[in-house]
Amino acid sequence: MDMTEPTPFGDLDAYLALQRVSGLAVSPDGSRVVTTVAELNDKRTEFISAVWEVDPAGAQQARRLTRGAKGESAPVFTAGGDVLFVASRPNEDDDKAPAALWRLPAAGGEAFEALALPGGVETVRTASDADFVVVSGPMMPSARSIDDDRRVRDLRKDTKVNAILHTGYPIRHWDKDLGPGEPHLFGTALDGSAPQDLTESPSSALRDADFDVSHDGRFVVTSWQQPAAGASRHVVLVRIDTESGERTVIADDADADLWSPAIAPGGSAVAYARESYSTPEMAPRITLCLLRFGQTPIDVALDWDRWPTSVTWSHDGSALIVTADQDGRGPIFSIDPDGGTVTQVTFDDYAYSDVSTAPGGVLYALRSSYAAPPHPVRIDPDGAVTELPCVDRPLLPGTLTDVEATATDGTRVRSWLVLPDGDAPAPLLLWIHGGPLGSWNVWSWRWNPWLLAARGYAVLLPDPGLSTGYGQDFIQRGWGSWGSAPYNDLMAATDAACAHPGVDADRTAAMGGSFGGYMANWVAGHTDRFDAIVTHASLWALDQFGVTTDSSYYWMREMTPEMAAANSPHNYVGEIGTPMLVIHGDKDYRVPIGEALRLWFGLLTESRLPAADDGTSPHQFLYFPSENHWVLSPQHAKLWYQVVTAFLSRHVLGEDIELPEALG
Secondary structure, X not given: OOOOOXXXXXXXXXXXXXXXXXXXXXOOOOOOEXXXXXXXXXXXXXXXXXXXXXXXXXOOOOEEOOOOOOOEEEEEEOOOOOXXXXXXXXXXXXXXXXXXXEEEOXXXXXXXXXXXXXXXXXXXXXXXXXXXXXXXXXXXXXXXXXXXXXXXXXXXXXXXXXXXXXXOOOOEEOOEXXXXXXXXXEXXXXXXXXXXXXXXXXXXXXXXXXXXXXXXXXXXXXXXXEEEOOOEEXXXXXXXXXXXXXXXXXXOOOXXXXXXXXXXXXXXXXXXXXXXXXXXXXOXXXXXXXXXXXXXXXXXXXXXXXXXXXXXXXXXXXOEXXXXXXXXXXXXXXXXXXOOOEEEOOOOOOEEEEEEEOHHHOEEEEEEEOOXXXXXXXXXXXXXXXEOOOOOOOOOOEEEEXXXXXXXXXXXXXXXXXXXXOOOOEEEEEEEOOOOOOOOOOOOOOOOHHHHHOOOOEEEEEOOOOOOOOOHHHHHOOOOOOOOHHHHHHHHHHHHHHOOOOEEEEEEEEEEEOHXXXXXXXXXXXXXXXXXXXXXXXXXXXXXXXXXXXXXXXXXXXXXHHHHHHHOHHHHHHHOOOOEEEEEEOOXXXXXXXXXXXXXXXHXXXXXXXXXXXXXXXXXXXXXXXXXXXXXXXXXXXXXXXXXXXXXXXXXXOXXXXXXXXXX
């Protein structure tokens, strides 16, 4: 690194001020590309996003298109090249107006409000060959029209009622209380006429729905949730005629949920993802399917041992363009929908997302890795990748390398290893990813290893059993046995990292969030090799977690009473002899706060490092009353890293760092 040019990772304020790119949209003719860029507001308490236009040729710097005080998101193009986006813009009647759909004409001029709904506009999809838009937005279950929905909302607001009466499951999601509004799909030509409710009385069928609009705007295909036994759900695909509102179930698999529909150009077929139902003995599998309307669905590339993470069609409809985790990366693949032949398109060390297709076989996407935050690129038909100028990349305070280990059962386990600048061996931080079905293959603003590398730590990012991108058998190794193969893989990866000349094996710590926090808790009860352990939003008592999380039906497919008893970290609290920093947000409905409360009490009363008679202990609990499963507000993210680095400094480096005054 050029030491004359400072890296922002050594200063949390400079890091939080970095611009953040997300999302991508391409006009139907391929001539325009837009993305969103988020920046810290003046009070440094919120990230505000704006729509930026990117030069598809890669010659000109990106330019900002919108400047709303509360930001803009989810840009898409109309058939005529106008940009649509979602924004909440206060007015004289309502300074907290719900998000509406805005339109920025391609011919120039100011953006104007194109569609407003009483409950706000959420997801937006457009027809590429017709001036037709479909949006999702909530309506009250008793409302029979948009005006009626507004009346019911005003009634609840005026009488200060926020109670919700449920008759089904779930009642919460992530950090939100579900209801009383129910998601609907609305179709509009944006010609001034009232939008049409395409999904009357949907109940909860459209929660988390994936939907696509045919190129001519005549129909929509959407995922549709149906109630199932045991407080579960069953997801099918539904086709909705946009003129009549008639809906028909077109794909229904009793053994799987069906997601991510992508309608072929010309409207003759739809591709989608099939996620098989797991059992206590068998992990789920995600595969591709194709339905040519009027025929029976078929599997596509069933022998391809990867999980698709997104699917779209090439512009001419000749191929499926798919992304998938693979060996710590996330390449783009082209798949023949008839023969199933899979051809890898990109071969670099990046993961791709937000893939959009354009005429002439050109692709546009965002790509990132642990060496680079998300940035827009163009992929030409010959596979050449061109980075499109947008925002500056930050200078990194170290290097990134692959590390491989061999697990106790002989399986290859790979990791990313971040090494700080300098020649001296660095203390090691083992960072364990969440999911558990995931991979360390994309840039993370929340769990960013470079912030610790700037403070002299080496950071190990392993993909243990249950990780995606290494085949179905690699996932199956850890299924129902969280404390076995995943734990053994983590220890093997740590051993390999400790053998690296750039690592000081005598100073180590472990960290993880969500399932990574579960593994941190499991590690704490099964080894004393680490000097400190940080556990964020972590699972502690599996019998308690399984029935209190927001998606119990999913976890209970794997988490039998026997599995919970054999793999629950709370059963090993008496073996914990390592100082632990517990972190949790009260608005976390995925891993409810009760997990942290029970862990904290156990550490103070039952661990090998209990609280002293004066109430003090080496353990700490960082609590965020307003945060969810992650810590998203900038001021809290800053405190998170300050407390974590202070805790690690004390127990790994033997140094005391003064905590910020903002903690009180």
